[in-house]
Amino acid sequence: xxxxxxxxxxxxxxxxxxxxxxxxxxxxxxxxxxxxxxxxxxxxxxxxxxxxxxxxxxxxxxxxxxxxxxxxxxxxxxxxxxxxxxxxxxxxxxxxxxxxxxxxxxxxxxxxxxxxxxx
Amino acid sequence: xxxxxxxxxxxxxxxxxxxxxxxxxxxxxxxxxxxxxxxxxxxxxxxxxxxxxxxxxxxxxxxxxxxxxxxxxxxxxxxxxxxxxxxxxxxxxxxxxxxxxxxxxxxxxxx
Numbered sequence: 001x002x003x004x005x006x007x008x009x010x011x012x013x014x015x016x017x018x019x020x021x022x023x024x025x026x027x028x029x030x031x032x033x034x035x036x037x038x039x040x041x042x043x044x045x046x047x048x049x050x051x052x053x054x055x056x057x058x059x060x061x062x063x064x065x066x067x068x069x070x071x072x073x074x075x076x077x078x079x080x081x082x083x084x085x086x087x088x089x090x091x092x093x094x095x096x097x098x099x100x101x102x103x104x105x106x107x108x109x110x111x112x113x114x115x116x117x118x119x
Numbered sequence: 120x121x122x123x124x125x126x127x128x129x130x131x132x133x134x135x136x137x138x139x140x141x142x143x144x145x146x147x148x149x150x151x152x153x154x155x156x157x158x159x160x161x162x163x164x165x166x167x168x169x170x171x172x173x174x175x176x177x178x179x180x181x182x183x184x185x186x187x188x189x190x191x192x193x194x195x196x197x198x199x200x201x202x203x204x205x206x207x208x209x210x211x212x213x214x215x216x217x218x219x220x221x222x223x224x225x226x227x228x229x230x
Contacts, residue, residue, distance in 0.1 A: 032216055043207070043222045044163070093162045097216045106151050106168075106211045108218060113162040 002098045003027055006111035013084055014119055020080045021114045023050075023094030029074040030096035034108065035067075038091045050077040050094075084118045091115050121146040125208050125221035133229050138195040140224050142208030145189070149210040152191045154182060157205045157223065166193070166206075198228045 003026040013019050023033055033050040048069055049057040056069035068080040081088055092115075095108040122145045132138045142152070151170035155163035169175045169182040169191065181194040195202055208221040 034217065044220050046217065046220075049217060091160075106216055107153065107165060108209075108216065109165065110155075110162040 002107070002109045004094065004096055004109050004111040006092075006094055006114050008114060009112060010115050010117075012117045012119065015085050016083055018080055018082045019084055019116060020078055021092055021094075021116075023077045023079070023096070023111050025075045025096050025098070028096075028098040030077075030098065031074060033071060033077040033094055033096045035069065035077075035079050036093045036095065038093060038113075044093065047079075050079075052077075081116065084116070086118045089116055089118045121149075121212060121219055123208055123210055123219045123221040125206075125224045127222055128225040129227050130224055131227045131229055132198050134198060134200060136198050136228075138198045138202065138226055138228065140193040140195070140206050140208075140226065142191040142193075142221055143189055144191065144208075144210050144219075146210065146213065146219075147186075147189065148213040150213075151211060152182070152184060153209045153218070154180075154191075154193045155207040155209065156202075157207060159204075163207055195226075198226075200228045200230045202226060203228050 005024045007022045031052045035047045036044045038044050047062045050069045050071040052071045058064045071077040091113050093113040095110045124143050153168045154166040157163045167177050169184045175182045179196045183192045205223040205225045207223045209218040
């Protein structure tokens with residue numbers, strides 16, 4: 001149990017376009033999901049907390065108008081990188097704590113990540 | 120500022136040896152701690168978590184927690200080259216599911 005998927009796994013786009021990344025919890029409900037970004041040889045950086053049915057909470061320094069988050073259902077959160085630029089090229093990873101009996105609910109399970117390259 | 124600190128490494132151990140990875144934390148309110156393994160180019164995968172003082176064993180992995188010293192460690196017995204990865208220590212901030220991550224320790228197991 002506690003599987004998180006992401007789509008797409010790879011995306012290449014031109015500068016100025018928008019890119020949507022989906023994060024799905026496959027076998028559990030997730031009222032909260034987290035979005036991280038990771039640059040090469042650096043640690044995970046939390047971007048925002050996605051909350052089902054309400055606005056996302058963004059970390060300091062993350063532009064909410066650039067990184068739009070929508071948590072429309074208990075199993076799906078989306079991150080849209082608007083007007084992407086080369087400096088947005090990174091590895092984007094989502095995670096979710098499960099609401100499953102028998103699993104420690106503070107555990108975060110990570111999706112496989114989406115690698116974004118902006119040309 | 121609540122922090123989780125790890126030595127970035129690399130920590131090199133010979134195959135078959137015990138690898139010892141350490142983590143300290145600043146928030147005395149932290150109750151649980153998580154160890155993740157991240158291979159290059161992949162997302163983190165959960166190894167184990169611990170929330171009670173003492174040791175917790177799972178296969179070749181043992182997590183150790185000392186709340187008085189604010190210290191968490193992960194021991195990997197019989198280290199294999201496939202264990203070569205970055206190991207991340209994480210603690211949820213009090214009252215939330217949001218993690219504070221350490222910067223990770225890069226482990227190299229030499230064949």
